[in-house]
Amino acid sequence: MRADRRVETARALLDSGDPTAALSVLEQTLELTPDWPELHFLIGEAAATSSHRDRAVAAYARYLALSPDDRLGALPHLALLGATPQPDGLPPAYVAALFDEYAPRFERSLLIGLDYQGPAQLLQAINSVSGSDTVFGSVLDLGCGTGLMGERLRKVCAWIEGVDLSPAMIAQSSSKGVYDALHVSELTAYLANDTRHFDLVTAADVLIYLGDLAPLFAAVTRRLVDGGLFAMTAEAVETDATGLDRRLRPSRRFAHSADYLTRVAGEHGLVQRCHKRTVLRRDGPDAIEAHVMVFERVRAGDRLHALSPERPELVQQEVPEDQTAGHHDLGDQIEHTKMVDQ
Template identity: 40%
Template sequence: MSKDRLSASRRLDVALALVSQGDYVAAIDVARAALAADGEWDEAHFTLGDIFERAGETENAVEAFRQYLILDPVDRMGAEVRLTLLGAAAMRDRLPPDYVKALFDDYAPRFEISLRDRLAYRGPELLLEAVRAHLSSATGPVEVLDLGCGTGLVGEVFAGYFEAIDGIDLSPRMINRARAKGMYRTLVAGDITDMPAEIGNDYSFVIAADVLNYLGDLAPALRAAHARMKPGGLMAFSLEHGEAFPFDLGPGQRFRHHQRAISEWLVECGFELISDELGVLRQEKGNPVEGRIMVARATDGLSQLAGKLISQSDPDQASGQTLH
């Protein structure tokens, strides 16, 4: 089959315009015409799947997303996530890193306006309230590691409470936005489950604001954070609350975690839970999104062993504090 990417692109633009008008039947016809012009264009298969899903044609959506994955196995556009939400793929323990990177690279220019002005996001403020007393009473220099630092919102909110702050994020474009603010000592584009050598290993505070939601299994990220912390250091993080154990994937394409699973991961990875509160992280489609604001202390090996023994003998005691 001959390929005509320019013609396919023009037809796909028309299909998207029809979607914005709510004419899914016509949009499907035009998107199929785009694929007739270039059947090897992965983005066109994904867009057709999205239109099918909007039109309620689930089986056709599944087929289109699967065709996309054949052409783009690294899944930059997140077809596997869509298949999972449609019940056509097994749930993985994290979102595809290439998808998350591409998502936030594209999102970077409008990230803060979207979160602050449209979604009323206040995760960093809630985390600061959770650890303010500990920050104020800290002895010696306070060095902070900001996991999933994005454009540097944590650095702005925590300004005045630290001597140095380092950040890591999958998205280089988000990192560039944070660097322009001039608050971070070190900024690295990397994975929080496998942190590069540029990240230090003696932090008294680790902050993870709205980043662990992109992981199902939290153990790799918690272990990586613990390895970079001082004994007794604190980790503060936000999570969306879930009823399914250990986690499920919400319609917003973020993981929701069960409280008992979180507590078990913390013990397994060498943390002692200090506080666990509920708070409204942001608005989504006009509705408040409630999340957990948690603070945990990095313990030494003996404390970790004791925690495991408690977990084995008394599951209720290991499950963390009662929510308020």
């Protein structure tokens, strides 16, 4: 039997819940194609699922040696197996490939299958800080995806740009005509290379792909005007995980603590204005809790007084009851730009 046919058989066995048999077939296939990267990755999956940890570690390591860009995401698997430290973030090539494949069914899966509430909750938090009648001059939507956040922001800004790693997701958002400009890029690299400043930067369901948030927060701060807002969501670590800054979950998404988010933001000149812990979506039977936060870039002289009772206007605000925002269709032609950072 040809190698590709054997792999199809092994995939079917994995899907049917027989990883041991799948591993046996894959090991036999390895004799035919010893340098096939995807084969080593599948062996890692089958070995891990059948509790053969050491074999899984060896297979994932071999895959990375053959495919260092890690489009299949072996690095988080190795971290979850305890073979390597938790990474600072997921491999960009993995995230891009994941969403390029996911793009055509993304919204149906997220909104219907997972009951995703991120954009609505984040806009509610923004309104609680800025006021529901505020119109922002310029907005940057990080990890814009198919434009779910952009659709809600369009009504409250004069100019909005979106950035995403996935060309397929950018194509989906471009078709909606929501954004004034779109860019294909890794987020921190884009922020580092851009020189403009924004009144509002958003990151809805983006921080789950980053462990160490310091580089992103530093880059966002540099792109905000004084008084500008950074609004974001982040999966929340378990309430009993005291002292834990971040955790890579079996879902291969990162969760962060509120203390860590506030601390890193403060180290880069951002002061918390709003925080709400709430359920943003579901994952099977599980409700996934997240932090919904809004930070403000304050002048250096104001940072020392940001929490002072003598500065009541700088004290964190509570989130009001749910507010909704409608969609806005542009009548003018939208300029679409595309930038790829190597």
